[in-house]
Amino acid sequence: MFHFLRGFRRKRFLREGLSEESHAWLDYLPVLHDLPPGDRKRLEGMTRVFLEEKHFEGCGGLEMRDKIKVVIAAQACLLVLNLHHDFYHRVRTILVYPTTFKHGTTWRRPDGVVERRESANLGEAWPGGPVVLAWDSAYQGGRNADDGQNTVFHEFAHKLDMLDGITDGIPPLSDDIKNDGWREEFFAAYEKYLSDLKHGRPRLLDPYAATEPAEFFATATECFFELSVQLQQREPQLYSLLERFYRQDPAGHAGHYGTS
Ligand SMILES: [Zn+2]
Structure with missing residues (x-):
């Protein structure tokens, strides 16, 4: 019954899309400007579902606002635009700090001494738990769509990877790409990257x-x-891997539709 109701609500939200005010926040994200109009409309509906189903919480003094929610939700939804997906069903909460936040890790050494280390983070994706984001980074990542740095894409890509319960770089694969050597090609691309790095290649x-x-x-x-x-x-092979996984071809429509 719950699934039926959820499906019913989702259909309604997908059809209705965003309010006029929320819709305007999408223009802050140049990465969406190149989407074909049909994809853009579908993304707006998905963003609405995401906003309705997820809990956003401001941390470290951040006051939650619609702009914050929309900017994060739209970027998260772009990743799953053409995937068979369930709106990151294991992500119920998105915690948002104003800026870099500290994360402490505690562990016991073999000699029994408990150690604690703190690191400053821009984002985190907890297995089975929330996504944590620094708002300034999430916002700037969306605003600068051509620097290859995007905290929201990064953390939600981890969430896709975690869907099968293992964080190993291999998200659950559809049958067609599972059987065409995707996994092997992915690890080959990783090894090539390590080699490029080691030898100082661009x-x-x-x-x-x-x-x-x-x-x-x-x-x-x-x-x-x-x-x-x-x-x-x-990196045509790496591009092809991600094109096959995400079922999107952003290079194919770059500059064709939008204003940037
Ligand atoms: Zn990471």
Whole structure:
């Protein structure tokens, strides 16, 4: 019954799309300007569903506003625009700090001593838990659509990766790409990236991509949507991998529709 009601509500929200005010916030995101009109309309409906179903919480003194919710939701939905998906069903809450936030990790060493380390973060994706974002980074990432840096894309790419319960850089794959060597090609692309980095060859992806395959997938996702033409020209195999996974071709319609 619950699924029936949820499906019914979703259909309504997809049809209605965003309010006029919320709709205006989308113009803040140049990455959406190149979307074909039909895709843009569908994305607006999906953004509405996301806004209705997720809980946004301001942290560290941030007062939650519609602009914050829309800017984050629209970017998160762009990733799943053409995927068979359930609106990141394991993400119920998005926590938003005004800026860089501190995260502490505590662990016990083999000798029994408990250590704690704090790091300053722009974003986090917790397995089975919330996405945490720094608003200034989420906003600037959306505003600068051609620097290959986008915290919202990065963290929600992690959430796609985590859908099968393992954070290994390989999100659940549809049957058609599961059987065409996608996984093997992905790890080959990661190894090539490590080799390029080691030998000082020019690279498009931020060096953070080298940390582990999961970071490679998340960082490559940022470039796929923000530097699509450059990625296609310089790393055609990596572009093709992401094009097949996301079922989108952002380089194919770059500059065709929008104002930027
Ligand atoms: Zn990451």
